[in-house]
Amino acid sequence: xxxxxxxxLAASRSFYSTFHVxxxxxxxxLLYELGDGQWDIPGLRLLLEKDSSGARRDDDYExxxxxPEIGMRTMLLNAxxxxxxxxxxxxxxxxx
Numbered sequence: 001x002x003x004x005x006x007x008x009l010a011a012s013r014s015f016y017s018t019f020h021v022x023x024x025x026x027x028x029x030l031l032y033e034l035g036d037g038q039w040d041i042p043g044l045r046l047l048l049e050k051d052s053s054g055a056r057r058d059d060d061y062e063x064x065x066x067x068p069e070i071g072m073r074t075m076l077l078n079a080x081x082x083x084x085x086x087x088x089x090x091x092x093x094x095x096x
Contacts, residue, residue: 001082004090006031006048015096020069041065047077048092 001009008026016022021035031048032040043063058079066072078095 002031002092002094009091019067038067047079
C-alpha cells in the first residue's frame with residue numbers, strides 16, 4: 001500500500017520475505033528508494049506515474065528486473081487507487 005507520493009504505508013509478509021526487507025526500514029520510505037534504489041525500475045515508474053489523477057486500474061503489467069539479493073525476477077503488477085472514508089489520504093494498492 002502506497003500513499004500519493006509513493007511512500008510505503010504497509011506491505012505484506014510475503015513482500016518482506018521475498019525481497020529480504022523489514023517493516024521498520026520499508027514503511028515510510030519512497031518506493032523508488034527502497035533497498036538502495038533497487039526499486040527504481042523504469043517499467044514500474046511508467047506504471048505508477050502515467051496517470052496520477054482520477055480513478056486508476058492497471059492489470060497484468062509485466063516488469064523484469066535484476067535484484068541484487070534475489071536475482072532476476074519477472075513481476076506481474078496490478079495497481080488500484082483505493083478510496084475509503086476510513087482512510088482520509090489517497091492510497092494506491094500495488095499487487096506484485
